[in-house]
Amino acid sequence: MKPWSAEQIRNAFKDFFVQKGHLALPSASLVPHDDPTLLWINAGMAPLKPYFDGREIPECPRIVTAQKCIRTNDIENVGHTARHHTMFEMLGNFSFGDYFKREAIPWAWEFLTQVLELPGDRLSVTVHHSDDEAFQIWHEVVGIPKERIVLGDEDNFWEIGEGPCGPCSEIFYDRGEAFGCGQPTCGPGCDCDRFLEVWNLVFTQYNKEANGEYTPLPKKNIDTGMGLERISSILQDVPTNFETDLFRTIIAAAADIAGVRFGEQEAVDVSLKIIADHVRTVAFAIGDGVLPGNEGRSYIIRRLLRRAVRSGRKLGVEKPFLYRLTAVVADIMGNDYPEVRDKQAFIERVIRTEEERFLETLAEGEQLLQSALQDVKASGGQVLSGADAFRLYDTFGFPLDLTEEVAREQGVSVDRAGFEAELALQRERARAARLTTEGMNADRTALETTTVPSRFVGYEQLRTESVIAALFQEGQPAPAAGAGQTAQVILDVTPFYAESGGQVADQGVLRFAGGRADVVDVHKAPHGQHLHTVRVTEGTLQMGARVEAEVRTDWRRDIVKNHTATHLLHKALREVLGEHVAQAGSLVEDRRLRFDFSHFGALTAEELEQVEAKVNHAIWMDYPVVIEEMDLEAAQAMGAMALFGEKYGKRVRVVQAGDYSIELCGGCHVERTGVIGLFRIVSEAGIGSGVRRIEAVTGRYAYQAVVEQDHRVQQAAALLKTQPADLVLRIERLQHELQETERRLESALGKLRQGQAADLLGQVTSVQGIPVLAAVVPDTSMEGLRQMVDQLRDRLTSHVVVLGSPHDGKAQFVAAVSQDLQRRGLHAGNIVKEVAKLASGGGGGRPDLAQAGGRDPGRVDAAIGQVPAIVRQFAGDPSI
Numbered sequence: 001m002k003p004w005s006a007e008q009i010r011n012a013f014k015d016f017f018v019q020k021g022h023l024a025l026p027s028a029s030l031v032p033h034d035d036p037t038l039l040w041i042n043a044g045m046a047p048l049k050p051y052f053d054g055r056e057i058p059e060c061p062r063i064v065t066a067q068k069c070i071r072t073n074d075i076e077n078v079g080h081t082a083r084h085h086t087m088f089e090m091l092g093n094f095s096f097g098d099y100f101k102r103e104a105i106p107w108a109w110e111f112l113t114q115v116l117e118l119p120g121d122r123l124s125v126t127v128h129h130s131d132d133e134a135f136q137i138w139h140e141v142v143g144i145p146k147e148r149i150v151l152g153d154e155d156n157f158w159e160i161g162e163g164p165c166g167p168c169s170e171i172f173y174d175r176g177e178a179f180g181c182g183q184p185t186c187g188p189g190c191d192c193d194r195f196l197e198v199w200n201l202v203f204t205q206y207n208k209e210a211n212g213e214y215t216p217l218p219k220k221n222i223d224t225g226m227g228l229e230r231i232s233s234i235l236q237d238v239p240t241n242f243e244t245d246l247f248r249t250i251i252a253a254a255a256d257i258a259g260v261r262f263g264e265q266e267a268v269d270v271s272l273k274i275i276a277d278h279v280r281t282v283a284f285a286i287g288d289g290v291l292p293g294n295e296g297r298s299y300i301i302r303r304l305l306r307r308a309v310r311s312g313r314k315l316g317v318e319k320p321f322l323y324r325l326t327a328v329v330a331d332i333m334g335n336d337y338p339e340v341r342d343k344q345a346f347i348e349r350v351i352r353t354e355e356e357r358f359l360e361t362l363a364e365g366e367q368l369l370q371s372a373l374q375d376v377k378a379s380g381g382q383v384l385s386g387a388d389a390f391r392l393y394d395t396f397g398f399p400l401d402l403t404e405e406v407a408r409e410q411g412v413s414v415d416r417a418g419f420e421a422e423l424a425l426q427r428e429r430a431r432a433a434r435l436t437t438e439g440m441n442a443d444r445t446a447l448e449t450t451t452v453p454s455r456f457v458g459y460e461q462l463r464t465e466s467v468i469a470a471l472f473q474e475g476q477p478a479p480a481a482g483a484g485q486t487a488q489v490i491l492d493v494t495p496f497y498a499e500s501g502g503q504v505a506d507q508g509v510l511r512f513a514g515g516r517a518d519v520v521d522v523h524k525a526p527h528g529q530h531l532h533t534v535r536v537t538e539g540t541l542q543m544g545a546r547v548e549a550e551v552r553t554d555w556r557r558d559i560v561k562n563h564t565a566t567h568l569l570h571k572a573l574r575e576v577l578g579e580h581v582a583q584a585g586s587l588v589e590d591r592r593l594r595f596d597f598s599h600f601g602a603l604t605a606e607e608l609e610q611v612e613a614k615v616n617h618a619i620w621m622d623y624p625v626v627i628e629e630m631d632l633e634a635a636q637a638m639g640a641m642a643l644f645g646e647k648y649g650k651r652v653r654v655v656q657a658g659d660y661s662i663e664l665c666g667g668c669h670v671e672r673t674g675v676i677g678l679f680r681i682v683s684e685a686g687i688g689s690g691v692r693r694i695e696a697v698t699g700r701y702a703y704q705a706v707v708e709q710d711h712r713v714q715q716a717a718a719l720l721k722t723q724p725a726d727l728v729l730r731i732e733r734l735q736h737e738l739q740e741t742e743r744r745l746e747s748a749l750g751k752l753r754q755g756q757a758a759d760l761l762g763q764v765t766s767v768q769g770i771p772v773l774a775a776v777v778p779d780t781s782m783e784g785l786r787q788m789v790d791q792l793r794d795r796l797t798s799h800v801v802v803l804g805s806p807h808d809g810k811a812q813f814v815a816a817v818s819q820d821l822q823r824r825g826l827h828a829g830n831i832v833k834e835v836a837k838l839a840s841g842g843g844g845g846r847p848d849l850a851q852a853g854g855r856d857p858g859r860v861d862a863a864i865g866q867v868p869a870i871v872r873q874f875a876g877d878p879s880i
Helices: 006-019 046-052 101-115 132-142 228-235 248-258 266-287 296-314 322-333 338-342 344-378 386-396 400-409 416-437 553-577 605-620 632-637 699-719 724-763 782-795 828-837 857-865 867-875
Strands: 023-025 062-070 087-096 123-128 149-152 163-174 195-208 214-227 463-473 480-482 486-491 508-512 515-524 530-538 540-542 546-551 583-588 593-598 625-631 651-657 661-664 679-688 691-698 765-767 770-776 800-807 810-817 841-845 849-854
Touching (some): 006 023, 006 228, 046 087, 087 228, 101 123, 132 149, 195 228, 296 322, 338 344, 344 400, 386 400, 400 416, 463 480, 546 553, 553 605, 553 679, 553 691, 553 699, 625 632, 632 651, 699 724, 724 770, 724 782, 765 867, 782 800, 800 857, 800 867, 810 828, 828 849, 828 857, 828 867, 849 857, 857 867
Antiparallel strands (some): 062 087, 087 214, 123 163, 463 486, 508 515, 508 546, 515 530, 593 691, 651 661, 679 691, 765 770, 810 849, 841 849
């Protein structure tokens, strides 16, 4: 076999099936679009589910893809096995009601043996025991001997609950006896590494009904998947995926940073593999707009990044380093996945920031672990609970082995069984969540077979003379719909825009002889026709009737202003915040627009002002809005931005506002930007980790927002007894007066505290020869307590001072320890932390000065009363 690079394999696969009449689609985003059942795109077929379940009809019934995927159900295995990964590429060819087994099986064999030149005598296959057709094709058409065709059962039948399903056939490559287990039963499916599954062909030919029966599908589908990493390991003749060109350069870079060598120590190799796998996944996910966070897919990315950081620490790397590997990932993958290269600087910035934060969090986790171990020892125990160990692992990313190591140093063991039980519960919750959401919709209606032509002319016309080409009620064809009834209709010609691309559907009316129907919603049918939901208000709407279809002009007029404004907003955000900004969703209505975009922090007031100013400048420049149809390649060459999650065919619609904004868009727009009139940002907020949302208004609604704001300014001016023009000056004067009053009050309080501090000096007691002053001060802020402690420190040479106060519904404590007593092991941070625990709180700080708080102000007296005992404990009193 000649050596193949992974990039060559990827391109050869797509080229082969393009020659077989397939349409090559680019990889979809890792973030599922319009599919709440999936956290990640986790298989090659996942982005194509609408084609499999009939919601959409593909442009071409034959499709080929190289799809990036993420699966995280077995993160712990990554690095410890030869082929576990969190991100992988799935090469797949698909047929939707076109070819089936007699084409799919020979083509798979042709690609493997003639294109990749794998020796046919080292290939074996499995088929479902009931699939005589697949067995016959493999044996009689392809020519595989019967002894290399293995009959399987449930492992060779693909199904997820109700819906499309069918048998599958797996192709295995025999790597030779050196990789085997030596057992006489060794063969395809054995747990050893000899027979490596490289390709799975799924023949979707049945529909599983609710009663458990399997009925043949009228249109049969093909769904195949071949892991690029696995086939690369075979063609590059390396024992594991990590030694292919997809990983080895990343591993080499990580090893160089850590000053170690790959292939000499197993523990070192495991850490390097984890780093290489996880940094690929994190870089790709951030490139697709997912930033580290505490929920959903953002939490997964944070967890992977932290696991990679911990692996670096095991190799002795104490500083941020993962971000430096982003360039290596971009070099390897950038030709086929340009988003990783284009967004490299942004990805590096996000990873480095997260690394720095985690190193701080890790330090906090170490403090909590020390506290938990102290609690165990104080109670006379010798075992840290599994629940505590799991909390450190789950919340702070603190690995169990590190917890065990630290605990062992202090003579404490860890309840590993309890930890595993907690981990199993978490996995079970995640698995249950997946099972309740995964699956494919098997609902079928007459709409799928409705192919009547329908032409949309709503870009140019808002009124047409049309014919009812199809009429449905409850998903089934109907002859008519009477007054008071709701129906769905397809017109031969329609001016009504169907909801898509974030733009809401048009509303309007159908007028016909003797009646009228209101158009309340419009969506796209499986074959692309605009499907109008209508409510008949007068007469009877009949199949084949001639109608006058008219869009509400005021509705559309406001919508197009908002839609063009979203394009201007997108461009302005990229100019102000950076090229990493990408649309993550939008809503274009008549009264407002909503725009979601990727960004790692809240916008400042200055940034919002700049964005708003840039959009309004583009509006007032009155740019012409030119809309053209062209080939996708030509549009991309012009610099047109493709929007989040949208699917594009060979021909696309390009919307260009002057020389300012250019995007691919199928929506409705103004003819010139000046028509928008005015743009006002109403709000900006985070809606998830790394995703921000701006809501804004345009035109008359922007004017209304300005008027309402002006009214509020006038009301505020009236309350402050000044004119609107002088409002800022009036507020500044009031702030100055308030600050002066607060200064005088604080001066008076300072004198009062001096007197209080002097009174407290008489309460000093001796604990094992240590001067201890512990007292409760009524209703004093934390700042006031610190001032009193400072005054006492100035008057006491050797001291432990702890003051507490119930204030503002909380318990507050400040502690100080003189330098001579610090040398005896007394630490202000440790003392105040133990005191605060007695008031349901915590805290800490420096050895000389520290503060803490508690949730129970009623326990301040009791907590302060325990200060002598706590001091004795830390001073090493043998009676404690």
